[in-house]
Amino acid sequence: MPAIRTTPADTAPGPQAFLAAQTRWRLVEILFWLALLSPFFLLPTYLTLASQIAITALFALSVDLILGYAGIITLGHALFFGIGAYTAGLVAKWGWGEAISGLVLAALAAGFVGYVTGFIITRVHHLALIMITLGLGLVAVEAANSASWLTGGADGLQGVRMWKLLGTFEFDLWGYSAYGYSLGALFVFFLISRRIVHSPFGLSLRGIRENLDRMPAIGAPSRARLHKIYVISAAMAGVAGALLAQTTETVSLETLGFQRSADVVIMLILGGTGRLYGGIVGAIIFMIARDQLADMNPQYWYFWIGLLLVAVVLFLSNGILGGLDRLLPRRRGDA
Amino acid sequence: MTTQIVGILFDGLAFGMLLFVLSVGLSVTLGLMNFINLAHGSFAMIGGYVTLTLMREGGWPFLATLPAAFVITALISVAFERTLFRRLYRSTALNQVLLTIGLVFVSAAIAAYFYGTVQQPIQVPDYLRGSHEIAGVSFATYRLFLLVVALFLVALLIGGLEYTRFGARIRAAVDDQRMARGLGIDVDSVFAVTFALGSGLAGLGGALAIEIVGLDPSFGFHYLVFMLIVVAVGGLGSVGGSFAAAALLGIFDVAGKYYVPALGSFLIYIVLIVLLFVRPRGLFGKR
Numbered sequence: 001m002p003a004i005r006t007t008p009a010d011t012a013p014g015p016q017a018f019l020a021a022q023t024r025w026r027l028v029e030i031l032f033w034l035a036l037l038s039p040f041f042l043l044p045t046y047l048t049l050a051s052q053i054a055i056t057a058l059f060a061l062s063v064d065l066i067l068g069y070a071g072i073i074t075l076g077h078a079l080f081f082g083i084g085a086y087t088a089g090l091v092a093k094w095g096w097g098e099a100i101s102g103l104v105l106a107a108l109a110a111g112f113v114g115y116v117t118g119f120i121i122t123r124v125h126h127l128a129l130i131m132i133t134l135g136l137g138l139v140a141v142e143a144a145n146s147a148s149w150l151t152g153g154a155d156g157l158q159g160v161r162m163w164k165l166l167g168t169f170e171f172d173l174w175g176y177s178a179y180g181y182s183l184g185a186l187f188v189f190f191l192i193s194r195r196i197v198h199s200p201f202g203l204s205l206r207g208i209r210e211n212l213d214r215m216p217a218i219g220a221p222s223r224a225r226l227h228k229i230y231v232i233s234a235a236m237a238g239v240a241g242a243l244l245a246q247t248t249e250t251v252s253l254e255t256l257g258f259q260r261s262a263d264v265v266i267m268l269i270l271g272g273t274g275r276l277y278g279g280i281v282g283a284i285i286f287m288i289a290r291d292q293l294a295d296m297n298p299q300y301w302y303f304w305i306g307l308l309l310v311a312v313v314l315f316l317s318n319g320i321l322g323g324l325d326r327l328l329p330r331r332r333g334d335a
Numbered sequence: 336m337t338t339q340i341v342g343i344l345f346d347g348l349a350f351g352m353l354l355f356v357l358s359v360g361l362s363v364t365l366g367l368m369n370f371i372n373l374a375h376g377s378f379a380m381i382g383g384y385v386t387l388t389l390m391r392e393g394g395w396p397f398l399a400t401l402p403a404a405f406v407i408t409a410l411i412s413v414a415f416e417r418t419l420f421r422r423l424y425r426s427t428a429l430n431q432v433l434l435t436i437g438l439v440f441v442s443a444a445i446a447a448y449f450y451g452t453v454q455q456p457i458q459v460p461d462y463l464r465g466s467h468e469i470a471g472v473s474f475a476t477y478r479l480f481l482l483v484v485a486l487f488l489v490a491l492l493i494g495g496l497e498y499t500r501f502g503a504r505i506r507a508a509v510d511d512q513r514m515a516r517g518l519g520i521d522v523d524s525v526f527a528v529t530f531a532l533g534s535g536l537a538g539l540g541g542a543l544a545i546e547i548v549g550l551d552p553s554f555g556f557h558y559l560v561f562m563l564i565v566v567a568v569g570g571l572g573s574v575g576g577s578f579a580a581a582a583l584l585g586i587f588d589v590a591g592k593y594y595v596p597a598l599g600s601f602l603i604y605i606v607l608i609v610l611l612f613v614r615p616r617g618l619f620g621k622r
Contacts, residue, residue: 073429120612126428127371128615131567134560135608142601262436269433300448306440313434314422 015200023198032277036183040176047175053287054182055243059260060267060279061186061193062236067265068274069197070229071209072121073130075261076137077237079117080110082144082256084238089157089251090150097163099181103242110238111231118230122223125212134258141256157251171247178247185243186280189236194276196232205229206274266305269312272319281321338472343590349478351585352485353547357540358562358569359492359577360533366509366572367526368424373435374415375537375562377442377555382408382538383545384446387455397460401542408538413531420530421523439555446552454549463546477546484543488536492574505529509572564607570617580618 039050059081066072084106091102117136124132144151151157162171169177196202204220215222245251254260263286264279271282293301316323361375382404389395389403415438423431463480466473496502507515508522516522541554548558561584569580584603591602610618 067429073432075432120608124611124615126369127365127563127567127571128611130371130428130432131563132608132611134563135604135611138560139601139604139608142604146597146601265433269429273429300444302440303444303448306437306442306444309433309437309440310419313430313437314419317430 019198019200019203023194029277033187039179044174044176047179049287049291051175051178051182051247052244053284054179054186055240055247056264056267056287057280057283058182058186058189058243059237059240060264060271060283061190061276062233062240063264063268064273064276064279065193065196065229065233065236067268068278069202069209070205070226071212072226072230074121074133075130075258075265076133076135076140077233077264078256078258078260079137079140080114080234080237081241081244081260082140082251082253083113084110084241085245085251085255086144086151086157086241087238088242089160089245092160092162092246092249093157097161099162099165099246102246103185103239106238106242106245107235108238110241111235114231114234114238115227118227118234121230122226133261137256137258137261141253141258144253144256151251151253154253156253157245160245160249160251162246162249171249175247182243182247185239189239190276190280193236196229197276201225201228209274266309268319270308270319272321272323275319275321278319278321282319285320341472343593344586345472345474346478347586347589348582349475349481349585350547350589351582352481353540353544354558354561354565354585355485355578355581356488356543357537357558358565358581359488359574360530360536361562362566362569362577363505363509363572363574364526364530364533365566367505367512367529369571370420370424371428371431371435372420373432373559373563374438374442374555375534376557376559377439378408378412378534379537379541379544379558379562380442380446380550380552380555381411382535382541383550383554384450384455384541385538386542386545387450387457387550390457397457397463401539404542405535405539408541409531409535412534412538413527416527416530439559442555443552446555450552452552454551455545456549457545459546481543481547489574489578496574501525501528564603566617568607568610568618573617576617 036054039047043050059077062080063074063077066077067074087106087109088102091105096102120132120136121129145153148154164170165177165181169180171177197205204215204225207218207220208215208222208225212222215225241255244255267282267286268279269282270285271280272278290301293304312319318325357379358375361372364370364372364375385404385407386397386400389400390397395403419434419438423434459477463477466475467479468474496506504515504520504525507518507520508525512522541550544550544554544558548554564584565577565581568584569576569578587606588600588603591600595602
């Protein structure tokens with residue numbers, strides 16, 4: 001929280017300077033992104049997992065934009081993840097295996113659905129909001145399940161064949177291309193998100209999160225702004241889904257499922273909401289823990305997840321990153 | 336044809352009554368504290384397992400386990416309310432959702448640990464089995480029993496809320512918490528008691544539900560969606576609203592599965608979304 005200073009108003013930094021200070025890259029961030037390259041050299045056998053983590057992190061980032069920054073609680077964001085996955089999967093199945101254009105189409109499809117559902121989402125709050133996001137997600141699962149001629153139903157979408165990425169890199173079994181591709185996409189969308197949240201638009205979202213009714217009074221139309229970020233977030237979730245479809249060359253109903261919607265929120269809370277890196281850190285921890293405990297009965301895995309959730313809510317309300325912030329000495333201009 | 340329709344209406348109504356018993360407590364506590372308690376379904380599950388354990392291990396008769404399911408669930412829930420939930424009354428909806436979802440996960444895992452993940456059937460007594468034939472339509476005895484129990488509870492709840500001093504306090508607190516506090520009503524203890532009663536009803540519902548929908552560790556989650564639909568459609572804090580919404584949902588669900596099985600649960604979710612969009616406060620919501 002940088003703005004708490006006792007300087008008189010005339011010497012306080014102007015809004016431009018405030019935003020510029022927030023957008024400055026810090027050393028920790030650069031090291032963080034460099035560290036994400038290390039699996040290529042250190043853990044080449046885990047690249048497939050690393051790719052899944054990058055995809056999940058992108059999904060978590062998209063949820064952070066609406067949940068962490070704009071305060072829209074969603075329990076159905078897998079809707080957009082799944083739409084992106086099915087779009088990319090179907091396009092590839094029908095003979096167009098080019099990856100990047102597949103991502104664009106997936107983003108458009110998910111963004112369009114986000115635009116349509118956004119009219120509902122931005123008009124309801126509290127319990128009704130949670131119920132509607134949940135309901136939309138469940139409707140999508142049912143629809144995909146009954147449209148099995150298109151989606152393959154419960155068996156999943158088979159026959160997705162990707163061309164070489166950018167005409168050069170084969171999607172191999174080891175996951176070199178997959179991880180490079182997913183990480184690249186994550187980074188690009190991270191840059192976009194970083195730009196968004198540090199823009200005046202991003203600031204106004206935080207204002208809307210804190211007080212929905214007061215923001216229009218200072219010239220920020222709450223609904224329109226929420227609608228905009230919802231569409232952006234939906235498109236990003238669609239890209240994440242498309243990445244999963246393209247790198248695994250299959251799409252299952254599970255991409256749309258409630259479990260995915262809930263898991264991503266859990267990751268986000270674990271890492272810390274409203275801080276961009278929260279979703280990424282949460283996704284890394286969650287996915288690695290799940291991989292390590294894979295032989296554990298899923299029922300018991302969720303026991304620990306549940307306990308963790310309770311603990312985070314009670315003792316660490318800003319997530320792991322928030323907790324770190326409190327432990328480390330406070331620095332000037334932290335994001 | 337008519338007998339078929341009557342049969343479906345009856346089955347739907349019975350299922351709806353089950354949903355009503357399960358969810359009415361959630362409706363009142365949500366209306367009172369605005370606390371989104373997703374663990375309500377887990378309390379119902381506890382009631383189910385109480386009945387199961389008492390019948391199997393203790394050899395209790397089914398009817399005798401029902402009050403036990405109510406009381407034990409109420410006690411457990413109030414322990415949670417006093418230690419965990421009350422810390423979050425002023426917190427964000429997100430924190431409430433997360434804490435209670437965490438409890439759902441934990442309770443499901445604990446249930447799986449002790450009882451396994453398979454469905455646990457119980458043996459209801461003979462006089463609740465079979466069916467009665469009235470005017471050519473056969474009514475399952477257990478469903479008739481459900482209907483009677485639910486109607487009795489509705490009478491009890493509405494009577495209690497409308498005509499007792501404690502009910503007046505609850506209504507005052509639901510309507511305007513601040514004002515109620517100002518008038519010297521101890522809203523916190525009113526809430527604790529209401530919470531215990533509501534969760535106890537859920538426990539009773541869980542016990543009653545075993546015969547109709549079975550019992551396994553996913554119960555708390557699976558029926559949560561139904562409960563939330565009832566609450567959201569019925570409107571917060573309204574017993575009558577919950578009753579109507581539960582009846583409608585039950586009939587819709589049974590009829591939908593019977594006549595258009597291809598649509599599955601699709602129809603219910605669509606109806607839910609449209610309803611909430613048009614009336615975010617629920618069909619019978621006051622505010």
